[in-house]
Amino acid sequence: MKRFSFFVIFLFVAGRLLAAEAVETLENGMKVHPKGGAAKTIEINVINSRIVRVQASPESTIPQVTSLCVIAGLTPTVPFKVTENAEFAQLSTQELTVKVSLVTGKVSFTDKFGKVVLQEAKRSFSPINVENDKGYTMQQVFSGTPGEAIYGLGQHQSDDFNYKHKSEDLFQYNTKVAVPFIMSTNNYGVLWDNYSQSKYGDPRDYKDLNQFTLFNKQGKKGFLTATYNQKNNAPIIRQESAIDYENLTTVKKFPADFNFNNGSVVWEGEILANQTDIYKFSLYYAGYTKVWLDGKLVVPERWRTSWNPNTYRFPFSLTKGKRTKIKLEWKPDGGVSYVGLKALSSSPIEKNGNISFWSEMGDKMDYYFVAGKNMDDVISGYRTLTGKASIMPKWAMGFWQSRERYKTQDELLNVVSEYRKRKIPLDNIVLDWNYWPENAWGSHQFDLKRFPDAKGMVDSVHKENANIMISVWPKFYATTDHFKQFKQKGWMYMQAVQDSVRDWIGPGYVGSFYDAYSPDAQKLFWKQMKENLYVKGFDAWWMDASEPNIRDCTDMEYRKKLCGPTALGSSTKYFNAYALMNANAIYNGQRETDNNKRVFLLTRSGFAGLQRYSTATWSGDIASRWEDLKAQIPAGLNFAMSGIPFWTMDIGGFCVEKRYGDGQLIFDETGNENADLKEWRELNLRWFQFGAFCPLFRSHGQFPYREIYNIAPEGHPVYKSLVYYDELRYRLMPYIYSLAGMAYHKDYTLMRSLAMDYTADKQTYGVSDQFLLGSGLMVCPVYSYKARSREVYFPSGNRWYDFYTGKQIEGGQKLNIEAPLERIPLFVPAGTILPVGDVMQYTSEKKADDIEIRVYKGKDGKFSLYEDEGNNYNYEKGAFSTINFEYNHANGTLTIGDREGTYEGMLSKRIFRVVAIGNSTAPAKVVQYNGAKMVVKL
Structure with a gap:
């Protein structure tokens, strides 16, 4: 009996010692070593009463890494309590309780009334080595709440809005902006602190159509029939098991003699699924594209310019054992174009309404849970973590006129003068790219034949009571002194130079981008801008191609080679945060130079924390199409609900169909309009009417010219309405600027979903x-x-x-x-x-x-x-x-x-x-x- 009692006491004491080792109270939270699960170590850190940080690692320690998006110095200023029992370690603040299972390591978050707000369902780590970097591929799945809506994730172009039961790829692209933050209508948010290529929802890659049993037009198993039609030539007919022509590598699979300029392709046949399911289809397209399934037009005609494809996703139900007709019609837009159609079976993550973040590489799992009383409160928590939004200069709330591009300083000045003469409100004129000598991209010098007096140009704009923004790329031709300065210090991405990648200007020139992840390279970048451009009086900076986009339409692996290695590590690990680092360079550089003038940046890409650098984002080189106009509404809303309040777009769309842009739109002074001109005017007007109520109000695009008086003549109904909404924007300025002030003082969001x-x-x-x-x-x-x-x-x-x-x-x-x-x-x-x-x-x-x-x-x-x-x-x-x-x-x-x-x-x-x-x-x-x-x- 004594021996039995001693054994019981021994087990009790040993258990208490093991529990003490399993849970450790920290100055800012607690550390837990669960018995099972993917993570050996989980650390919960208190930020305030409604924000906590969760770090997890499959190792016995948590790596200490400086965050790029979360501001430094966040220490708890509120009391918290750590308790434990045999099953859970628990950390509580006044507003929030976090429980960690000592058995599985799963974390749950409950409000002060004990109601579960969010809880982990599954965590995984897989080792990955890239170059000299070691880390983990990781995924965290949360059990979603029925009935909630999920917003955020940055800005994407598939016309998706509520991400509940949906997925999104998080990588930077010309018309995509990845921001790894979501917000729920249940008044919580999750900030996923990782910079690699990531995925929200289903982490699987889309698969080629040969995942199905395929049948061609004649019913033969194994292929679809591809018919390549060419003007003045007999069709080329091939049997193909996939429609996968999505990048510079895969387009080589097209027939060698296929002419993109006057050809078209039809893929048709039948597909047979091995299970009954609602499949997700992903269409990747440049040129004119339509898709039919089961005889139904599931994708009405969509268009993108040849060098800038888009992705459009749609669901379709397939039945096991039943063949479904499929047809894809594609007409390239001239030059090398891209097309692909892939699919995935439905995912349990989507079906169950789970929340999931997957990232290709990181040192550890690192995320922040933000609770709030309402959705504005959640965004306020996001900005507590990533920095307050600056108040933009007041002029930036007015109307901006831009064009791709003003080729001379006289062209630019004449536009400002014309607006003033016509008494059409204007606050900002934009000088887009290629103002430099053709062979001197990155020199920050002006082509003196076209811009003989850049400072005089700026002064003339200012005399007209307007402001001027100039485009500056992080790109440098290898022959420029600026390139050589970066290269000498090891601050230049060299893969494109080593591969002699030539751009699209003139004969094509070799160059590359600087490494914005190096703090010293950031300082040099600003120094070059200051000495060549800032001294001329430019008011704001347009940071183009900040994904970075070193070469269009490459496969993802080559993209990573082109933009790395970075000063911090491999480009695989630091793929998504370039625009944030670049914005940091200019914002802090200008504030150190002149802290009495508000900085304003416009960038094509972005990341969590961008708002603290007085930076706005625009939606990239979108198309001048009605479907693209529609897609900008949810794109802008989700970007705003990602916590970054200032967003804009190219009013009218950037890339123009040939029926608009080839000079066939004759502006008939008698008032006669051909069909294309009539549609062009209406498209621009409807886009302008929408744009007048966006946080920033900016017209830009390729030819035809986008100035109000170039879209329609004075007296035309379109002209009158354009002027009306421009004037209305200015009449609403007391309201709009008050909202801009609230963005800083109260963490407010200007562009709001109805659900907010x-x-x-x-x-x-x-x-x-x-x-x-x-x-x-x-x-x-x-x-x-x-x-x-x-x-x-x-x-x-x-x-x-x-x-x-x-x-x-x-x-x-x-x-x-x-x-x-x-x-x-x-x-x-x-x-x-x-x-x-x-x-x-x-x-x-x-x-x-x-x-x-x-x-x-x-x-x-x-x-x-x-x-x-x-x-x-x-x-x-x-x-x-x-x-x-x-x-x-x-x-x-x-x-x-x-x-x-x-x-x-x-x-x-x-x-x-x-x-x-x-x-x-x-x-x-x-x-x-x-x-x-x-x-x-x-």
């Missing part, structure tokens, strides 16, 4: 073609040719006003709303207080001393009018003012609060014209405001 403000209404979760600018304007773009109405969903729980007429509509319903050519549907929710100013020719033309305050009755409302100096960083030191407006619906009063704060040049007195909008619109009540609180009876 109406989360309780689940009907909003899938609305991908409407959005809110702030909370006060619901924008409903029109994206179909000749459409003169569109369906609009009005979120429940509010009444909605037509912006133009004041007509009221009850929420909670879908209605077909008129959309004449000159207008898009635009609505204001009850309770909105909307400041509207005068039309201005540029944002600094006059102070907002006379503002119309529109109060939309039916609900209490609040708004804070924000103002600062508009062009410097004094706002970071507290130099700004706010005026709070509060409408009380019950007693019909608008309270205008005491002005809070001061800044140099602030108005001491102003006029507010208060307009109450309800069942009828009463005349404006004109009040003189001197900064003291006042109450206006409506």
